[in-house]
Amino acid sequence: MRLSVVTPEGAKVETQVQSVTIPGAVGELGILPGHRPLITSLSIGKLSYVAGGKTVFLATNDGFMEVHEDVVTVVTQTAEYPDEIDVVRCKAALDRAERELKEIDASVRPDAWDKMRRRRARAQNRIRVSELHATPAALRQVRDRAE
Amino acid sequence: MANLKAIRTRISTVKNTQQITKAMKMVAAARLRKAQQAIEKLRPYAYRTRDIISQLAARADVSDHPLLEQRTPRRVELLIFTSDRGLCGGFNANINRTAERYMAANEAGHEQIAMDVVGRKGWEYFKRRDVTINTYFEDVLQNVTHERASEIAEHAVVRFKEHDLDAIYMVYNQFKSAITQEVVVEQLLPIVPAEFDEGTYRPDFIYEPSQREILDAVLPGHLTVQTFRILLESVASEMGARMSAMDSATKNAGELIDRLTLSYNRARQAAITTELIEIISGAEAL
Numbered sequence: 001m002r003l004s005v006v007t008p009e010g011a012k013v014e015t016q017v018q019s020v021t022i023p024g025a026v027g028e029l030g031i032l033p034g035h036r037p038l039i040t041s042l043s044i045g046k047l048s049y050v051a052g053g054k055t056v057f058l059a060t061n062d063g064f065m066e067v068h069e070d071v072v073t074v075v076t077q078t079a080e081y082p083d084e085i086d087v088v089r090c091k092a093a094l095d096r097a098e099r100e101l102k103e104i105d106a107s108v109r110p111d112a113w114d115k116m117r118r119r120r121a122r123a124q125n126r127i128r129v130s131e132l133h134a135t136p137a138a139l140r141q142v143r144d145r146a147e
Numbered sequence: 148m149a150n151l152k153a154i155r156t157r158i159s160t161v162k163n164t165q166q167i168t169k170a171m172k173m174v175a176a177a178r179l180r181k182a183q184q185a186i187e188k189l190r191p192y193a194y195r196t197r198d199i200i201s202q203l204a205a206r207a208d209v210s211d212h213p214l215l216e217q218r219t220p221r222r223v224e225l226l227i228f229t230s231d232r233g234l235c236g237g238f239n240a241n242i243n244r245t246a247e248r249y250m251a252a253n254e255a256g257h258e259q260i261a262m263d264v265v266g267r268k269g270w271e272y273f274k275r276r277d278v279t280i281n282t283y284f285e286d287v288l289q290n291v292t293h294e295r296a297s298e299i300a301e302h303a304v305v306r307f308k309e310h311d312l313d314a315i316y317m318v319y320n321q322f323k324s325a326i327t328q329e330v331v332v333e334q335l336l337p338i339v340p341a342e343f344d345e346g347t348y349r350p351d352f353i354y355e356p357s358q359r360e361i362l363d364a365v366l367p368g369h370l371t372v373q374t375f376r377i378l379l380e381s382v383a384s385e386m387g388a389r390m391s392a393m394d395s396a397t398k399n400a401g402e403l404i405d406r407l408t409l410s411y412n413r414a415r416q417a418a419i420t421t422e423l424i425e426i427i428s429g430a431e432a433l
Contacts, residue, residue, distance in 0.1 A: 006191050006192045006195050007192055008188070008189050008192045008193075008372070009188055010187075010188040010191065010192075011191055024355060025355065025356055025360070025361075025364070026355055026356055029355075036351075036353055037351060037352045037353065038352060038353045038354075038355065039199065039202070039203065039352050039353070039354055039355075039361060040353075040354070040355035040356075040361070041355075041356070041360070041361045041364045041365060062364070062368070063365075064199065064361060064364070064365055066199050066202075068352075073195060073199075075192060075195045075196055075199065077368075
């Protein structure tokens with residue numbers, strides 16, 4: 001089965017895999033070879049795939065996925081490996097989003113409120129993926145850079 | 148006999164111009180590299196999105212989403228992408244000509260063909276002509292951002308929904324390589340559904356959640372991405388066109404300098420010869 005993850009910054013993943021787990025809009029979804037054709041939208045979350053016996057994780061953003069003839073195509077705005085995530089920056093972004101959310105009146109500006117909530121969700125997601133799956137070396141590097 | 152001083156001045160003028168065109172070529176080449184990288188990175192994403200959306204549109208009911216509604220195109224709009232600056236060969240002329248030809252060919256069939264313009268050159272060209280310019284998007288090209296792309300796309304969406312227009316086409320230069328661009332006319336709205344040949348296998352997709360919800364989630368972003376892609380295509384093409392235009396200008400200037408130098412030397416020799424003859428004949432007369 002083939003997996004390709006495409007983002008505006010180019011193709012992120014282009015590889016042969018045994019299975020894929022994606023954060024679908026209606027819940028987590030496991031895809032194995034021979035899956036029926038499927039189109040689904042994605043929610044902010046964690047994608048993982050198994051290639052050569054190893055499990056690889058990615059923090060993903062809004063987007064959608066198509067499964068067709070054993071080709072899984074994930075189209076998303078961002079996709080990052082745990083080691084690429086800058087936790088320090090994400091935490092700052094989370095704090096900012098929390099503060100903004102307190103100031104925005106949801107009944108007056110529903111769009112802005114919604115946008116900020118998504119921003120908060122993205123930051124939370126990145127932090128979670130990084131804390132669960134980043135290698136200690138990468139985490140140390142990020143912390144060192146921040147200091 | 149040509150005036151020696153005049154030729155000398157001419158040579159130095161042409162040399163100055165050559166220096167300028169050379170510098171412009173270098174600048175365009177540097178900016179081209181960046182623009183090319185940007186568009187090549189975005190393309191897979193934009194094309195995949197477009198493919199999946201047109202697949203969805205082909206299976207969805209028109210009533211599923213307002214942006215899928217295929218109406219008889221009575222009011223049509225052309226969104227043209229030109230540049231802010233000139234000196235880039237046929238870049239703008241090709242766009243303007245294609246737009247004009249399109250309007251001439253379709254005038255009879257439609258109630259109105261209006262225009263939206265990106266780029267100062269297109270605006271300057273069409274404002275003096277008998278064309279309805281609906282919107283001129285200013286200062287987009289200096290710094291192409293997602294926000295501006297979204298603004299342009301949103302403008303089209305709102306007017307499509309309000310039946311201000313029934314179809315909108317984009318006319319732009321597609322980036323092929325540093326030296327070639329191709330003018331493309333592409334429909335932005337309504338969404339073009341994928342076409343299936345009769346009898347070919349149509350995979351029976353599962354949709355999660357419903358088609359309608361997927362369309363709702365991805366359509367607005369899709370139009371922004373396509374507009375953004377076309378802005379990047381246009382900028383990369385512009386840089387490519389300017390680079391090759393300035394390259395040939397530099398070459399032409401070089402040839403001109405060679406020719407002028409030749410006639411300068413000829414004139415100088417002729418002057419020396421004349422002078423010698425004058426001296427000799429003067430000496431003989433004594």
